[in-house]
Amino acid sequence: MKTERLFDTDAFLDTCEVSVLECKKSIREGYTECFEVITDSTVFAPEGGGQKCDEGFFDDIKVIDVQEFDGEIIHFLEKEIPAGTKTTQKINTDLRFRRMQNHNAEHLICGIIHKKFGYENVGFHLSENYDENNNLHIEAIMDVDGPISPEDLREIELTANKAISENVPIYAVLPTPEEAKDIPYRSKLDITENLRLVIIDGYDVCACCAPCLDSSAQIQLVKIVDFMPHRGGMRLTLKAGLDAVCDYIRLHDDNKGAMKILSCERGECAEAVKRMNDKLTEAHDEKVALKRYITVMLEKELKEKIFNSSKTFIVYAADSIDEIQARALVNDNVVLAEKVIVILFDKTDDGYRFVAGKNEKLADVSLRDIAGKMREGLNARGGGSEQMIQGSVPGEADDIITFFERF
Ligand SMILES: [Zn+2]
Structure with a gap:
C-alpha cells in the first residue's frame, strides 16, 4: 500500500484527517512499547535527505518517529490506534x-x-x-x-x-x-x-x-x-x-x-580588539621584565641572608613570585654555602606554597625528614627527595620562620 505524500505538493498543509490502514506493536529506542502505523495519506514527512522527520500528533497521541522503508511511510506512535480508525494528524508547523x-x-x-x-x-x-x-x-x-x-x-x-x-x-x-x-x-x-x-x-x-x-x-x-x-x-x-x-x-x-x-563604534570592534591585544602584549612584556628585576633584587637579599646568618635553615618569604622563580632562587643559591634554603611563595589566604633545597655537603640533614616534620608541626602538604622538597604550608610567614628556628 502506498501512502499519499501530502507534503510533496502542499508543504503548508499541517493537519489532515486520515485513515489508519495498519497498526502493529513495535520497538523504538527510549520507549518500552510503541506502535507502527500506516495511513492512507499523511502530512508527516519521514526522516531523509539529511533532515529529521516531522514532529506532531495523531489526535493526542505523540508521533515519536517517521521513517520510510521501501517507499512505505511508517509512523511510530506512543499508543495503539487500531486499523480502520479515522484520526487527525497535526504536525509542528513552526519546526x-x-x-x-x-x-x-x-x-x-x-x-x-x-x-x-x-x-x-x-x-x-x-x-x-x-x-x-x-x-x-x-x-x-x-x-x-x-x-x-x-x-x-x-x-x-x-x-x-x-x-x-x-x-x-x-x-x-x-x-x-x-x-x-x-x-x-x-x-x-x-x-x-x-x-x-x-x-x-x-x-x-x-x-x-x-x-x-x-x-x-x-x-x-x-x-x-x-x-x-x-x-x-x-x-x-x-x-x-x-x-x-x-x-x-x-x-x-x-x-x-x-x-x-x-568604547568603539559599530563595525570597529575587530580593530579595537587588535589595539587592545597590542596593549596586552606590551603589558605582558613589561610584566616579564619587572619579574626579572624582582628576582634579581630578591636574589641579592637572599644572598645577604645566607652570608650573614649563622643558622643552617634560611627561610625566605617572597609572596608574589611563581614556582619557576622560587625554584631558580633555591637552585642558584643552594650552592653558595652549607645551608638549607626554604622559599615561601605564591601567598594566598590559606598560606604559602614552598620549595626547599639543600647544599650537597650537608650530609646530616634529610629533607625528607624535614618534610615529615613540616607535615606534623605545620600541617604542611608535600614531599620530595633528599635534595629538594615542595608543597604547601598554611599559616603566616613569621610562624613558619619560627618553626624552622628549632632545627
Ligand atoms: Zn532538497
Whole structure:
C-alpha cells in the first residue's frame, strides 16, 4: 500500500484527517512499547535527505518517529490506534517552516554555485541543536565538490539574498522518466522513478524529497556563517530564515556589549580588539621584565641572608613570585654555602606554597625528614627527595620562620 505524500505538493498543509490502514506493536529506542502505523495519506514527512522527520500528533497521541522503508511511510506512535480508525494528524508547523527555510536556502545557494561554477552538491544535512535555555538552533551544512574563494562566496550570498527579495515561485513537479530526460536538474542520485524536482524559478532545479516553501521570499534571509576547504571542495554552513534573524539579534547584542567594553563604534570592534591585544602584549612584556628585576633584587637579599646568618635553615618569604622563580632562587643559591634554603611563595589566604633545597655537603640533614616534620608541626602538604622538597604550608610567614628556628 502506498501512502499519499501530502507534503510533496502542499508543504503548508499541517493537519489532515486520515485513515489508519495498519497498526502493529513495535520497538523504538527510549520507549518500552510503541506502535507502527500506516495511513492512507499523511502530512508527516519521514526522516531523509539529511533532515529529521516531522514532529506532531495523531489526535493526542505523540508521533515519536517517521521513517520510510521501501517507499512505505511508517509512523511510530506512543499508543495503539487500531486499523480502520479515522484520526487527525497535526504536525509542528513552526519546526516544519524553519526547516524548509534552511533547506530551501541550501537549494538556492547550491543552484547559484552550480550555475556559476558547475559544482555539484555532494553532502547536506540540517544540524539541530538546543542551547542551555532549550531554544532550538537550526543550520544547514552543505558540501560542494570544488573550491570557492571568500570573495565569490560573498557574491553568491548577495545573489541568493537578491533572489529572496525577487519573490520567485518555488514548486515541485513529479515528471515521468520520459519527461525527466529533457529537464536538466541537479541530483545526488541517479533516480528517474518517483522523481520529484523542486524548482526555484530561474535559480535551481533539484531532485528533492523534503517539504519545500512556495516562494523564495519565504526563505527570508540567508547567511553563510562558516566555510572551509573540505575533500577538495568546500563545506559551507548556512543560517536562513528565522534562524538567521535570531542569530543576527544575538550577534547584535553581543556586538553591543563588545562596543561598550571597547568604547568603539559599530563595525570597529575587530580593530579595537587588535589595539587592545597590542596593549596586552606590551603589558605582558613589561610584566616579564619587572619579574626579572624582582628576582634579581630578591636574589641579592637572599644572598645577604645566607652570608650573614649563622643558622643552617634560611627561610625566605617572597609572596608574589611563581614556582619557576622560587625554584631558580633555591637552585642558584643552594650552592653558595652549607645551608638549607626554604622559599615561601605564591601567598594566598590559606598560606604559602614552598620549595626547599639543600647544599650537597650537608650530609646530616634529610629533607625528607624535614618534610615529615613540616607535615606534623605545620600541617604542611608535600614531599620530595633528599635534595629538594615542595608543597604547601598554611599559616603566616613569621610562624613558619619560627618553626624552622628549632632545627
Ligand atoms: Zn532538497
